[in-house]
Amino acid sequence: MLLATLVGCASATHLGEPQPDAPPVAERCACALAANLSNEAGSLVARCTGIEVHATPLTDGVIELRYAATGVAAPASWAVVSAMPDPTATIGGTGVCTAQLALTIDAQCQVHATLPDGTPILDDAQPFDGAGTLVRTARADRVYGLGERTGGLDRRGRTWTFWNTDAYDPAFGGWHPDQDPMYQAIPLELHAGAGGAFGLFTDETRRMTLALGGPLDTTRAETTSLAQYVIAGPKLADVVRRYVALTGAPALPPRWAFGFHQSRWGYPDAATLLAVADRFRSEGIPADALWLDIQAQNGFRSFTFDEAHFPATLIGQLAAKGFHVVVIEDPGIKVEPGFSVYDSGSAGGHFLGYQGTAWPGTAVWPDVSRAATRAWWGQQVASVADRGVAGIWLDVNEPTTFPEGGGGTTLPDDLVVDGDGAPTTMAALHNAYGLFEARATFDALAARGTRPFVLSRAGYAGIQRYAAVWTGDVPSTWDGLAQTLPMLLGLGMSGVPFVGSDIGGYSGNATPELYARWLELGSISPFARAHVTNSVPGQEPWMFGDDVTAAARARLGDRYHLMPYLYSLGAEAVRTGAPILRPLVWEFPDDAMVADLSDEAMLGPYVLAAPILHEGATSRHVYLPAGRWFELHSGRIFEGPTTIEASISTAALPLYVRAGAILPTTDSVEVYPGTEPSSFTLYEDDGAQLAGGTHTTITVTPNADGATVAFDHDSAVVARTLNVRVHRVDGAVTGVDGAQSFKYDPDDRSLLATAADAAHLALAFHYDPAIADPDPPVAVTFEVHVPADTSQATPISIVSSADTWTAQTPLAWVTAGVARGTVSLPRGEWFQYKVTRGSWTTVEKLANCGEVTNRSRFAAAGSQVDTVATWRDRCGN
Ligand code: GLC
Numbered sequence: 109m110l111l112a113t114l115v116g117c118a119s120a121t122h123l124g125e126p127q128p129d130a131p132p133v134a135e136r137c138a139c140a141l142a143a144n145l146s147n148e149a150g151s152l153v154a155r156c157t158g159i160e161v162h163a164t165p166l167t168d169g170v171i172e173l174r175y176a177a178t179g180v181a182a183p184a185s186w187a188v189v190s191a192m193p194d195p196t197a198t199i200g201g202t203g204v205c206t207a208q209l210a211l212t213i214d215a216q217c218q219v220h221a222t223l224p225d226g227t228p229i230l231d232d233a234q235p236f237d238g239a240g241t242l243v244r245t246a247r248a249d250r251v252y253g254l255g256e257r258t259g260g261l262d263r264r265g266r267t268w269t270f271w272n273t274d275a276y277d278p279a280f281g282g283w284h285p286d287q288d289p290m291y292q293a294i295p296l297e298l299h300a301g302a303g304g305a306f307g308l309f310t311d312e313t314r315r316m317t318l319a320l321g322g323p324l325d326t327t328r329a330e331t332t333s334l335a336q337y338v339i340a341g342p343k344l345a346d347v348v349r350r351y352v353a354l355t356g357a358p359a360l361p362p363r364w365a366f367g368f369h370q371s372r373w374g375y376p377d378a379a380t381l382l383a384v385a386d387r388f389r390s391e392g393i394p395a396d397a398l399w400l401d402i403q404a405q406n407g408f409r410s411f412t413f414d415e416a417h418f419p420a421t422l423i424g425q426l427a428a429k430g431f432h433v434v435v436i437e438d439p440g441i442k443v444e445p446g447f448s449v450y451d452s453g454s455a456g457g458h459f460l461g462y463q464g465t466a467w468p469g470t471a472v473w474p475d476v477s478r479a480a481t482r483a484w485w486g487q488q489v490a491s492v493a494d495r496g497v498a499g500i501w502l503d504v505n506e507p508t509t510f511p512e513g514g515g516g517t518t519l520p521d522d523l524v525v526d527g528d529g530a531p532t533t534m535a536a537l538h539n540a541y542g543l544f545e546a547r548a549t550f551d552a553l554a555a556r557g558t559r560p561f562v563l564s565r566a567g568y569a570g571i572q573r574y575a576a577v578w579t580g581d582v583p584s585t586w587d588g589l590a591q592t593l594p595m596l597l598g599l600g601m602s603g604v605p606f607v608g609s610d611i612g613g614y615s616g617n618a619t620p621e622l623y624a625r626w627l628e629l630g631s632i633s634p635f636a637r638a639h640v641t642n643s644v645p646g647q648e649p650w651m652f653g654d655d656v657t658a659a660a661r662a663r664l665g666d667r668y669h670l671m672p673y674l675y676s677l678g679a680e681a682v683r684t685g686a687p688i689l690r691p692l693v694w695e696f697p698d699d700a701m702v703a704d705l706s707d708e709a710m711l712g713p714y715v716l717a718a719p720i721l722h723e724g725a726t727s728r729h730v731y732l733p734a735g736r737w738f739e740l741h742s743g744r745i746f747e748g749p750t751t752i753e754a755s756i757s758t759a760a761l762p763l764y765v766r767a768g769a770i771l772p773t774t775d776s777v778e779v780y781p782g783t784e785p786s787s788f789t790l791y792e793d794d795g796a797q798l799a800g801g802t803h804t805t806i807t808v809t810p811n812a813d814g815a816t817v818a819f820d821h822d823s824a825v826v827a828r829t830l831n832v833r834v835h836r837v838d839g840a841v842t843g844v845d846g847a848q849s850f851k852y853d854p855d856d857r858s859l860l861a862t863a864a865d866a867a868h869l870a871l872a873f874h875y876d877p878a879i880a881d882p883d884p885p886v887a888v889t890f891e892v893h894v895p896a897d898t899s900q901a902t903p904i905s906i907v908s909s910a911d912t913w914t915a916q917t918p919l920a921w922v923t924a925g926v927a928r929g930t931v932s933l934p935r936g937e938w939f940q941y942k943v944t945r946g947s948w949t950t951v952e953k954l955a956n957c958g959e960v961t962n963r964s965r966f967a968a969a970g971s972q973v974d975t976v977a978t979w980r981d982r983c984g985n
Contacts, residue, residue, distance in 0.1 A: 136212075137198040137205035144215055145202065150193035152204050156217035159238050163219070165197030166190075169208035169340030169350050173219060175236035176333040183333060184530055185311050186540045187569040189356045208340035209306075221338055227303030230338060233324055240314075240334060242327040249301025250703060251320055252344070252693070255294025255567075255602040256579060258287050260594055261691055262704045263297075267319040270295050270312070272539050272566040274508035274517070275580060281615025281641070282583035285591065291506060291580045292567045293539040294602040296351055300697065304342030307351055311335040313539040313568055330535075344601065344694050345686055352603050352685030356573035359550065360682045361606055361635075362559045363795030364432050365499065365576070366674050367396030368630075368664050369637035371434075372646050374403050377417040378425070384648060385429040393649050393661050394668045397432040399501065403642065408467035410437045411449050411488040413495075423496035432498035434561065437489070439473050439507050439545055440466025449488055458484045460534075462523050464509035473507055473519060476544035477537055478526035485545070486552030493553060499561030500549050502575065505542040506566045542566030543574075550574035558796045563635070569603070572685075576606035576635045584613025584640075589626050590721040594706035596633060600687025601694070605678070608635030616644030620652035621723065621758070624659045628761040629719040631663040632711050634678070634688040655961075659759035666761075670715075672772035672790060677712040679791030679801070688712065696733040701749065705731065714769035714780075714788075715740065718754065718762040728762065730754050736767035738780045742968035743835045743857055744936030745882035757938040757964045765835075770806050776831040776860070779808050781815040781877070813842075814873040825865050832871055833860045838884075839876025846871045855887050855969035887930040889971040892943050895978060896925035902950075904976075906931050908941035909962070916946050933967040940964050943976050952976040957983035 146153050151164040155178070162174040162182075172191060174182055185191070198205045203212035211221040211230075218232035231245040250262040257263065270293035275283040283290065295310040295318070310316065316329035327334070339350045352358065370388070375381050381398055388395040406412040413420070423433050443463060444450050450472070453459050458481040459472035475481045489500060509517045521535035534541075546564045550573070553560030564575035571577060579595050582588040592609040599607045611630040612618040618626065627649060630636045640647040649660035667674070677688040687694070690710045692702035702708075708718045708731060716737065718730040732748035739746070740763040746752055754762040765771065767782030772790045786808050793801030803822045808815055817832050829848075837852065837859040844850040846869065847861035861871050892904050903918035904927035919929030933939055940962035943952045952960050955977040965972055 135205075136210045137200040137203055139201045141200060142202045142215070144217070145213060147199045150199075152199045152213065154213040154217045156215075156235060159217055159236050161213055161217045161219060161236065163204045163211055163213060165194040165199075165204050165206045166192065166337075167194050167350065167353070168196065168206045169346070170354060171204055171206065171209055171211050171221070171338045173211075173336045173338060174333060175242060175336075177238035180333045182335065183532075184528065185335065186313065186528065186543060187311055187355045189570070189573070190354060206340075209338060211338065223303045223306065223340070223342070225303060229299065229303070229306050230308070236334070238332060240329040240331040242334060242336075244325045246320070246323050246325045247299065247301055249299045251297050251299055252691075253294070253296045253298040253307070253598065253602045254318070255296070255604070256290040256292040256577070256595060256599050258283070258285060258290070258591055258595065260704050261597060261693070261706045264320045267317055267321055270316040270318070270539060272506035272542060272568075274504060274506050280583045280585075282581040282588065282613065285587050291565045292571070292577060292599070292604075294567070294569050294571070294599075294604070296569060296602045298344055298347055298601060300344060300693070300703075305344045305347050305697070306341050307337075307339035307347035309337040309339060309351060309354070309569065311337065311569065314536050315538065343697060345684065348601065348603055348685040348687075352572065355570045355603060357683075358572040358603070358605050358681050358685065359574060360559065360678050361561050361576060362498075363671075363675055364396040365561045365635070366671060366678065367636070367668065368394060369397040369399060369434070369635075370395055370648060371399030371401065371637055371639035372642075373401040373640065374642035375400070376403070378419060378422040381422065382425060382429070385426055385431050387648070387650060389429065391650055391657060391661065393657070394664050395431070397434055397499070397637075398426060399637070399639070400433065400435045402436055402438070402467055404435065407442070408438075409442045409444075409447060409449065410439070411492055420495055427496065433496070434499035434501050434563070435492060435497050436501040436503050437492070437549075438467060438504050439476070439502075439541075440464070440468065440471035440504065440509070441474065442468035443470045443472055453484060456480065456484050460519065460523050460525065462519055464519065466504065466508070466510055475526050476541065476548055477528050479528065481526070482544065482548035482551070485548040486555070489549050489552040490556070493556060499563070500553065502542065502545055502549060502562060502564040502566075505545050505564060507541050539568045543568040543571055546571060546574035554798070557798070559798055567604070572604045572606075576608070577604050578607070578635060578637065579609045581614040581641075582609055584615045584618040584622065586622065586721070586723045588613050589622065589629065590707070592626075593629060593709060593719065593721065596689055597687070597691045597706060597709060600634075600689055601691065603685050605681035605685070605687045606634045607689070608633040608637055610640065611636065611638035612640055612647035614639065614641055616640045616647065618647060618652075620656045623647060623652045624656045624758050625720050627656075627660050628663050629721070631667045631761060632689060632709070632717045632719070634674075636664075636667065655758045662759050663761055669773050670771065671774055672792070673712065676772065676789060676791040679803075680712070680789065692716070692731075692733060699733045699749070701731055702733060714766050714771060716764040716766065718764075720756055720760060725756060727753050727755055730762055730764070732764060736782060737764040738767070738769075738835055739763070739936040740765050741966055742886060742936035745836060745879060747882070755938040757966075759964070760938060760966075768808065770808055772806070776833050777806060777817070779815070779817055779832060779834045780836070781808055781810040781834060783810060785809045810877065812877070814875040814877060816870055816872045818871075819865065819869040821867060825867050828865045830863050830865050830869070831860060832863070833858050834873050834875075836879060837873075837875045838880060839878050842874040844871055844873050853969060857884075883935050885932045886935040886967050886969055887932050888965070888967060888969070889928065889930050890919060891926065891928045891971060891973045892919060893973070893975040894925055894927065894943075895976070898925065898945070898979070900924070902946045903927065905944045905946050906941055907944055908933070908939050910934055910937070910939045910967070916944060918946070935967050937967050938964060939967060943974060945979060949981055951980045953978050953980050953983050953985075957985060
C-alpha cells in the first residue's frame with residue numbers, strides 16, 4: 109500500500125505501455141498535493157508562469173479541464189447542461205482520481221491522464237501557450253466523431269476545422285467531395301485503441317482547428333481560455349452516454365417524423381402539393397410530411413406565406429390526407445419598415461448591428477444569443493404553428509450571408525452579441541448561433557404542449573437537445589451518396605442520433621439508379637426526406653420509372669413495418685445517446701475488420717444494412733462479423749465472421765439480423781434466437797406526448813427445447829393481442845406454452861404464436877433448435893393472371909435466372925385466366941423471371957406486343973401475384 113501510494117504520487121505518467129502494476133486509480137491521488145497545485149472548491153488548480161490549469165471531476169468518468177492564461181475567468185458554456193463536481197472523486201498528490209480516470213498535472217502545468225488499468229490516454233507535449241494552442245502526443249489510435257465530416261469514419265490523417273459554413277460549392281451543386289468545414293461544429297473526439305475508448309470534448313465555439321495528421325495532435329483556437337472534458341469509456345457507447353449526460357439528452361421527434369418526408373425547393377402552389385399528397389396515397393407509398401421551402405414565403409420573408417399560392421386552408425387539406433407540414437425559416441430578416449417581423453424585431457432591439465444580404469435582399473439577423481430575442485423569435489415560430497404547421501426547418505443558420513457558395517460568408521467577427529448576458533463577439537459565438545436559434549425554436553414549440561420537430565442545418569455540441577440534422581446540400585452524385593453514409597454515422601457517434609440526407613441529392617437530375625440507391629439508404633436513415641433544389645425535376649419516388657417506384661414502395665414499406673423498432677431506437681437514443689444508425693465498430697469494437705468500415709451500418713443493435721452505394725453494381729460484398737446472421741426477409745443463415753457476395757436488384761437493400769434479435773414491427777414481434785439470452789426495450793406512446801410512454805422489456809431466452817419470449821411492461825397493460833414469430837424453426841415443433849394459438853410456416857421456417865398481452869407474459873416455444881441446412885431452398889408461390897381466353901391445354905410456366913433460364917416450371921390452373929403453383933428457388937437471393945405457356949415461343953408480352961422487362965423478386969416465403977397482358981405467339985413476333 110505504501111509502495112503503491114509512492115508510485116502514484118511520484119510522477120506524472122507519460123504515454124507508453126499500460127501499467128498493470130500501477131495502483132488502483134483512486135489510490136494514485138492519496139497523498140499531499142504537489143507545490144504548484146491547490147484544491148479550490150473541488151477543482152485541482154495548477155499555476156505556472158503565465159498560465160493555469162483547472163481540473164474538475166464532474167462524474168466518475170468525466171473530468172473538466174480548463175487551460176487559461178493566468179487570471180482569465182471561465183466563460184459560460186452554451187453546450188454543457190450538467191457540470192456538478194463529483195463528491196466521490198479524490199484530489200491529491202499530483203492529480204485528480206475518479207473511478208474511471210486518473211489525471212495528473214506536472215510542474216510545467218502539462219496534463220497527463222490514464223485509464224484505470226494505467227493505459228495512458230492523454231499527454232500534453234507542451235504547456236498551454238496561453239493563446240489557444242494545445243499540443244499532445246498522438247496515440248496510435250483511431251479518432252471517430254468530430255460531427256459532420258467528409259471522408260471515412262477514422263479522422264486521423266487530416267486537419268479539421270470547426271467553423272459552421274454554408275458548404276455549397278457552385279461547381280458541384282453542393283458540397284465539394286473533400287469539403288471541410290461543413291455546416292456543423294461538434295468538437296467531440298472519440299479515441300479508440302489500446303485500453304478501449306475515451307472521449308475529448310473541446311467546448312469552444314470560436315473558429316478552431318484540430319490537426320490529427322502527425323506525431324502530435326494540435327488543437328488551436330484564438331482564445332486565452334480553453335475548456336475540455338476528458339470522458340471515460342471503455343466502450344464508445346459509454347463515452348457517448350457520458351457526453352450526452354454532459355451536453356443534454358437528444359429530443360425525441362414525434363412519431364410522424366420517423367416516417368417518410370417529401371420536399372423540394374419550388375413546389376409552386378397548393379394544388380401541386382395536394383396532387384403530390386394524393387399521388388403518395390394512390391401509389392401506396394407511405395409518407396407523413398410535405399415541406400415548404402422559401403418559394404412558399406412572401407418574397408423570401410421568414411414567417412410569411414405567399415397567401416395567393418399557399419392559402420392557410422392548405423395545411424388542413426393536407427392534414428385530412430394524413431400529411432404534416434414543415435416550413436423553412438431563415439434567420440436573415442428582410443429590412444423593410446412595415447414588414448411586421450422586421451418592425452417588431454427592430455422595436456425590441458432584437459437585431460444585430462449589421463446589414464447584409466440574404467434570400468429576401470438586404471437583411472438583419474436576430475441576436476439569438478439574447479434571451480429576450482429568443483422569446484421574440486419564439487413568438488414568430490408560434491404564429492406559424494398557429495396556422496397548423498407541425499415542424500420548423502432552420503436553414504442557412506451558420507449563419508450565412510450572401511453571396512453564398514464556397515466562401516463561407518458569414519456575419520462579421522467583430523459584431524457584438526449578447527452572449528446570453530455576457531457580451532462577446534460573433535467571432536466567439538459563431539458556432540453556437542444555430543444552437544441558440546434551434547433552442548428558441550424548440551422551446552416555442554414545446555411551450556404549446558406537443559413534442560416539437562425542428563430540423564437544423566447548423567449546430568454545435570448540444571444541438572441534439574433541440575433538432576434533427578441533415579447533411580445540407582449534398583450533390584446528386586455517386587460520390588455524394590457514398591459519402592453520405594459515413595457522414596450520418598459520424599454525426600450519430602457525435603451525439604446527434606436524428607440525422608438524414610437529401611434523398612436523391614440536392615443538385616438534382618439523379619438517374620433512376622442513383623435515386624433508388626439513395627432512397628434505399630434513406631429507408632434506414634433516422635430522418636428520411638427526399639429534397640432537391642429548384643429548377644430541376646422533382647425527386648418524388650414515382651419520377652424515376654416503375655421499377656424505382658416499386659423499389660420505393662417496398663423499402664419504405666419495410667421502414668414503416670419496422671416503425672416500432674425504429675421508434676424504440678429513438679427512445680434509446682434519448683436514454684443513452686446511442687445513435688439509431690451506428691457504425692459496426694460501435695457494436696463490434698474488437699473486430700479489426702470493422703474499425704473503419706463505413707459502407708455498412710447497424711440499424712440499432714440488431715439489423716446490419718449493406719446499402720448499395722456504387723453505380724452499376726450487380727452484387728455487393730457484405731462483411732458479417734462473428735456470430736450467426738439471418739437474412740431479414742428469407743431467414744437464410746450465415747455464420748460470421750464471413751464476407752458474402754449479396755445478389756441485388758433495383759429494389760435491393762441487403763439486411764441481416766443478428767442472432768438474439770428482437771424486432772418489434774407494426775403487427776408482430778420478430779425473434780431470431782441465438783445461443784445467449786437477449787433483450788430489447790420497446791417504447792410506445794401516442795407519438796406526440798411530451799413524457800410518460802410505456803417501456804416493455806422483451807426478453808428471449810434460448811434453451812435446448814426452443815426459446816422463451818417474455819414481455820414485462822413498466823405501466824398498465826392495454827388489452828391487445830401480441831403476435832410473436834420465432835425464425836428458423838427447422839426442427840419438430842411440439843407446442844407453445846402460454847399462447848392462445850400457434851402456427852408453423854414450413855416455407856418461412858417460422859413459428860407464430862398469438863397471445864393476449866399481460867403485465868408479465870411468457871411464451872415458451874417448444875421445438876428442436878437444430879439447423880441442418882442454413883440455406884435450404886424456398887418454395888415461392890406464384891399466382892399469375894392471364895388473358896381469360898388463354899387455352900388451358902398447356903400449363904402457365906415460370907422460367908427464371910435462378911437456373912440460367914432453363915427450366916419451365918408449370919403452375920396449375922385454378923380457373924380460366926388464373927394459374928397458381930410453387931417454384932423452388934435459392935433462399936435469400938434475388939432472381940429474375942418471366943411467365944410463359946411452357947416455351948419461349950409463348951413468352952409473355954406487353955399489351956402493345958413489346959418486350960416485357962424481366963420481373964424481379966427476392967426468394968423468400970410468400971406469394972407473388974402477376975398479370976400477363978398477352979403472349980408472343982399472339983403477337984406474332
Ligand atoms: C439551402 C438549403 C436547401 C434549400 C435552399 C433554399 O441551400 O440547404 O435545402 O432548399 O437553401 O431554401
